[in-house]
Amino acid sequence: MPKVVVDVMPKPEILDPQGKAVQGALPRLGFSGVVDVRQGKRFELEIDGEVTDEVLAQVHEMAEKLLSNPVIENFAVSVLDGDRGAEDGAR
Amino acid sequence: MKVGVVTFPGSLDDADAQRAAQLAGHDVVPLWHGDHDLGGVDAVVLPGGFSYGDYLRCGAISRFSPVMTEVIEAAGKGLPVLGICNGFQILCESHLLPGALIRNDHQKFVCRDQRLRIENASTAWTSAYSEGQEITIVLKNGEGGFVADNDTLDRLEGEGRVVARYLDHNPNGSLRDIAGITNERGNVVGLMPHPEHAVEELTGAGTDGLGFFTSLAGLVALTASTFA
DSSP: OOEEEEEEEEOTTSOOHHHHHHHHHHHHTTOOOOOOOOOOEEEEEEOSSOOOHHHHHHHHHHIIIIIOOTTTEEEEEEEOSSTTOSOOOOO | OEEEEEEOTTBOSHHHHHHHHHHTTOEEEEEETTOSSOTTOSEEEEOOBOGGGGOSSTTTTGGGSHHHHHHHHHHHTTOOEEEETHHHHHHHHTTSSSSEEEOOTTSSOEEEEEEEEEOOOOSTTTTTSOTTOEEEEEEEESSOEEEOOHHHHHHHHHTTOEEEEEOSOOSSOOGGGEEEEEOTTSSEEEESSBGGGSSOTTSSSOSGGGHHHHGGGGGGGGTGGGGO
16 A cells, blocks of 8 residues: 655754754764754555545645644655655645 | 633643632633533633643644634633643644744753743733732743744734743743743633642642632623623
8 A cells, every 4th residue: 555654844943852862862872973963753644545636635734734733843745655656745 | 700621631730720720719610622512611721731642742632622622712702711831732733822832942851930920911811910920830841942933923022922931040942931922812821830730838839820810800790601
């Protein structure tokens, strides 16, 4: 079954304390060279049937209404499986 | 007045909020997140806690619970609604209040007696205070950092919609030291610290929080008919 992926990231101007904590932990583990870490969420939605434009429009609506908070987060929609390949739904 | 206190799965401070409303002289109506009506209450408190386990985002799932559909509609008609901590997060997720609350900038849960300045004493929930009054109530949160874009913050300041501000120490990275805000009409108030934990001398940080609940008495003149 095809999967539609919604990636949710904190907006660039929003402080990301979790990302900062991860960034701070990396050098302590001996990893160097990482200048910034942003932590987000990834939703994989398994779709019953074909991923049509209508389905994608619906996923956009889900992302806007529930999966992300537009005040502090941006999201991007992409298709993982199926014949449509990687769909770019970034906004 | 009849004050409804909503219990969501994962609410923690609903019993304290009920008690605070009672001490302020109100009749308390317990409401459940699955309720489809508000039982004729004159005001609603959304208490603190971790509703729905804070899954997805704090308040994001609660916002779509049946009772919130009723609360949002009634708030639009002027029903006084106070969201405390998790309740504030639910109000932001519901878009009854602007902005959002994110993880504390220092990453740690904070629990302390917090001094605040009441900046707006004309809302449904703060009329018992005077403008500029300094109070100390309990603060406890992990995701209490209030954020909004600069235009929104300027608008909130310009319209006098910052209800309370942190004094001495910004405990969670909230922009412009904002501890609480209100909507345009002044009936919906969101507050990160906990007035319901500061209503009795026996426990907590004194009784400075009681004013949030006695403020409603000033609204008695409006009577239930307005919100029926």
